[in-house]
Amino acid sequence: MADRIFGEIEGVPIGSTFNTRKEAAAAGIHKPLQAGISGSKDDGSDSIVISGGYEDDSDTGDIIIYTGEGGQNDKGRQVADQQLVRGNLALAKSEIDGLPVRVIRGADIKNPYAPETGYRYDGLYLVDSHWHEIGKSGFLVYRFKLIKIDSTLPPNKLAKELDLISLPTGSDNPKRATATSQRIIRDSKLGKEIKKLYHHKCQVCSIEINTNAGPYAEAAHIKPVGKPHNGPDRPDNLLCLCPNHHLMLDKGVYMIADDLSLVGIEGSLNKHVDHEISIEHIRYHREMFN
Amino acid sequence: MADRIFGEIEGVPIGSTFNTRKEAAAAGIHKPLQAGISGSKDDGSDSIVISGGYEDDSDTGDIIIYTGEGGQNDKGRQVADQQLVRGNLALAKSEIDGLPVRVIRGADIKNPYAPETGYRYDGLYLVDSHWHEIGKSGFLVYRFKLIKIDSTLPPNKLAKELDLISLPTGSDNPKRATATSQRIIRDSKLGKEIKKLYHHKCQVCSIEINTNAGPYAEAAHIKPVGKPHNGPDRPDNLLCLCPNHHLMLDKGVYMIADDLSLVGIEGSLNKHVDHEISIEHIRYHREMFN
Structure with a gap:
């Protein structure tokens, strides 16, 4: 054949x-x-x-x-x-x-x-x-x-659908399509704050990725933004993760239990006292992938 | 201010x-x-x-x-x-x-x-x-x-510049821009073969990421494709990596010595006997980031 x-x-x-x-x-x-x-x-x-x-x-x-x-x-x-x-x-x-x-x-x-x-x-x-x-x-x-x-789709809408973030202001123009780099994820202000709170350490494996321009981490949404999930871009729906654990979260390789232990892989989610994580969103994520 | x-x-x-x-x-x-x-x-x-x-x-x-x-x-x-x-x-x-x-x-x-x-x-x-x-x-x-x-840029050219791969055939059309997902990297045939050779295990850390649709890994170029480096899409310029070690390679967090030991992080590159890696390309990468 x-x-x-x-x-x-x-x-x-x-x-x-x-x-x-x-x-x-x-x-x-x-x-x-x-x-x-x-x-x-x-x-x-x-x-x-x-x-x-x-x-x-x-x-x-x-x-x-x-x-x-x-x-x-x-x-x-x-x-x-x-x-x-x-x-x-x-x-x-x-x-x-x-x-x-x-x-x-x-x-x-x-x-x-x-x-x-x-x-x-x-x-x-x-x-x-x-x-x-x-x-x-x-x-x-x-x-x-x-x-x-x-x-x-206009750039802002497409970025949202792809779970990238939208540009800060005024760029929801009617031009065609946006080009997004293979893995650099454009950050919202909230994403930046979450990453700062954790000193750019992954909440799952604690890895620190230090580049010559500073530490690298990704702000990941628990309940996906974009259709049809429409998860919010809010701190209680965000985690600070390394690229591996971001991908694994998105692909359902692991889920998060109500007590923040992980299902599918060993360990549990590290949580800062100043970071509220929505039980509703981790349940939504679990139900999608269980 | x-x-x-x-x-x-x-x-x-x-x-x-x-x-x-x-x-x-x-x-x-x-x-x-x-x-x-x-x-x-x-x-x-x-x-x-x-x-x-x-x-x-x-x-x-x-x-x-x-x-x-x-x-x-x-x-x-x-x-x-x-x-x-x-x-x-x-x-x-x-x-x-x-x-x-x-x-x-x-x-x-x-x-x-x-x-x-x-x-x-x-x-x-x-x-x-x-x-x-x-x-x-x-x-x-x-x-x-x-x-x-x-x-x-037409989709194919942009994909190449972004170190994504181009679509298999006939899609270098004159339309505007392409949309690429945040981290799924479109694979060339060669990339697929390299990943198969290593059973989708990262050549740096040996992690296996198993999703419900099979194992996930990325084919990474040592000498970047696209301007101005113009690295080739050939097996001797490709590695099978996890998302973390792909990002770290691209951002110069580690380099590869001629004996395949790593510079910047611990360890050395795992190499399959059937995989030739170009010394020229790892030297190019080193010189860019040393």
Whole structure:
């Protein structure tokens, strides 16, 4: 079998339309004829089709909250919990490997971003994060947040969605997209204060990273900011972490118990007496990843 | 004294022009009347003026290689080594804190991006990295690479400048800017292979980060890709690292000796027998940060 192609397919520009799934498959834009998610757990996912089949999906153009597969009966009703297997695991793999996912939208009268008929290739997205929750049906569903790579969101909004912070003042201009460095996280004033409180030591492992320009640490949100979590940028939702423990928090490698002991890895969170941490937010984080 | 303002100044849109430094200072866009770098080592730098005063500067619009301050005589000739102090340290602080820097260009007949007369505010940049080298004068100079936040570079080029990798095929389209997640690094095929070779274990600390979608590691370039270093995307220039040791490599917290022992932190680099590492590239990295 040929290698799975990630990214653009030569000769199929953004906006290309297809009458049927079969045509889309023949063009190489989305190979499976039935499944919404193309991919494998080892390769990652290379493309998805959004066609309004899931009641929990949300599509605002540049940001898509996509429900995983599984647990539906042959009438498309959610009748069982989903699991992190097959296509869902493939999408999670694309997330941790940073692989681009082609998004194909199918006709859906309820979605203003969908074509009127057939299918349309709408460009590349990155899987920003995944979590699970109880869907409208009452069953557990996996959800994936995808963000368009060539986004038209204004810089401030995009920074927020990516859990970077917004620029201090007046920069929410209508220009296209922002470029963000691979890992330097722009800090809010509050983030700065939290890092100062802990002398830039990671609250999980106490590492101090000293560069020639001073100590480096990251201010991490416990309940993510941006859609659909909308966690606040407030001290009780912030931690001072090293890059490793920030990534691990975001990817659910560990969670924080009510007594601040850690679940998933050894140890417990170091807390300064002047730092209130919201139990509500650590519970929210736990429920997403437990 | 009032708080230093980072980011946009209200009422001063991009493209605003000023006849003199005094006018620019009065508008709050760049306060110092003489110094090219505004800022302090504790706050970071909030703005710089580029005016062709340094023979080693390079300006290609969205990417600026800016020479630090110091070591010039009163005729503007470089007569001594620069040090990482004052304005230079302020810029390095903006780099590690991810603070936006206002860029003001002064008239410079040799620079096509400069205004014909006076000064012009040209928007916000992030300091991507800094290093030192021997300048054209024969003295040591600090250099800072700045990347425009609202870049007009095509996604592929920007990804390369940011040391992310480019998308596999055909996506070097002329659209504006790309959005990159805060820390998920898009992987090249070669990066994937290096990570597989090491089973996603960090070559410095051997940590394994296991997410529910599989192990997470980063493929790091020893000699940076992108301007002006132009390191290759080849296995002999790649390491498999955890986020902490990737950041620390990029920021010069440690270097690698010819025998693969580490300089700056304890330990030595773990190397697989099938992995050739270029001595030339680790020497380049050392010279930048020693």
